[in-house]
Amino acid sequence: MTPLLQVSDLRVSFGRPRREVLHGISFSIAPGQRVGLIGESGSGKSVTALAVLGLLSETAAVTGSIRLAVPDGDGPTGRQLEVTTATEKQLAALRGDAYSMIFQEPMTALDPTMKVGRQVGELLGLHGHRIPGGSRSRVLEMLREVDLPEVGRIADSYPHQLSGGQRQRVLIAMALVNDPVLTICDEPTTALDVTAQAKVLQVLDRHFTQRSAATLFITHDLAVLAGVVDVAMVMLEGHVVEAGPIREVLADPWHPYTKGLVATSRLELARPGERLPTVADHFDRSIPVQGLREVPVSWEHRARVPGRPGGGA
């Protein structure tokens, strides 16, 4: 099957002199596949997400290839769009329609001057889908689908009148309203408290399951990832250092950095009075990071950095 998204040797650099922040990463996402991307702040997760939809600023230099499958109303057409060379117009036709993105910051990703119902509705009309029953009813239906209460009142509210969790669900409604085949979730729960986070994850999981839609789910939180994705990549300093089915990665991490991540996420194992585990216990930052050449399309096999034993650092 043609993958929805095919990234090969993606390199992104900023500034003058050029400083490379993504060092040639490669992976692909098949229809319906849920892929997690985990890494610490500054590891290049968000840059990857923005690059995939061509949203990086003009100051970014992008090399390599990012290919998005171009579907029409009925399904895949076999055509692919090369994002690195595409025009803004070609990209705009795909964004928010077949490919959508949920941003990290619910407080700032909504236009403060527009009622949220209109913001959801704006995207409905944008890609020329005909809506039976009118766009207002579709907007309310969508808000209901993300488990918002009193959808009529919320649709007529301005963003500042809603809570963080409600805003994030509005953003999710915006991202999902045109039934995308792939949704990029850039840390959608980071800004939320635990209750709101659980709600958001539940809504996303339900939608992806119902529509068998694919996702690239970005987070720094292993616990969040475990419930949402099938496979995961671990990112470190602009390299993908480990990839494979999420259960296996969590149960038996190969890369020392992943070992460290897993250890630090299991604080319940630490005894009171004992020093808490840190990533540094498992992973020596002074050793230069080496990345994976390729993450296989099938994701059936685990991949690891060549020349590095499965054992410790």
Add this chain to the structure above:
Amino acid sequence: MKRAALVIGLVLVAGTVLTALLSLAWTPYDPLAVVPANRLMGPGPGHWLGTDGYGIDLLSRIMVGARIAVLVGVVAVAIAALVGVPLGILAGTAAKAERWPRLVADVVMRGNDILYAFPAMLLAILLAAVLGGSTATAMIAIGVANIPPFLRVARAATLQVSVSDFVTAARGAGIGRFGIAVRHVLPNIAPVVAVQASLAFGMSILSEAALSYLGLSTPLPTPTWGRMLNEAQPYAWSDPLLAVWPGLAIGLAVLGFNLLGDGLRDLLDPRLRESVQ
């Protein structure tokens, strides 16, 4: 304290506008009727502000003058905003775009700098020389001279709004550059534009007074505040009140719009900061 400025500004502006509107329906005396017997009367129960050298009631003339001041202000600010704001948004949006839109933006900004450097009064005199002195001349000249600050303010605000998450999110949702500019940038820069409009209104009234003082604005016989100042000149020592009334009218109106502008800015600032973060 800040609220007080806003309230005083509102009261002065409302006073000016209401006076102008009232003058359309009623003035105490005919603002053009020459009554030699009543010339140079001081303020009193018959003529509250007194009469001028032709015996015309000063209050009536001030009221009609407000009409011209407000009219010129409204049209001039409208011209400046309608030209300056779209160009400013364009320049702000294109500042980070690909090659040719950025070139357009640069040309617009340099043109704006040239216009800014050109003295407004000189522009008005030139226009008046070409078109002849009229209310329309004053409107166009003041309007064109006011474009540069609008353009700059709109561009700066657009640059600020353009880096906000919701603009990136809108791009990520497939909204085109035009849609973003009209539906997401314009409403978010509206408060700053409103402040600029209020300040420009005050400047326009001052400019109109200067132009009509020089005889480059509304022709005779319609009274304007600037012309009243001009006509009061021969009586500056004997009857200084003749110059004080129109001067006071100009001063209060300009002060009102400036206080309103400052007050609006303070009022809108927190919201502005929140939306731009």
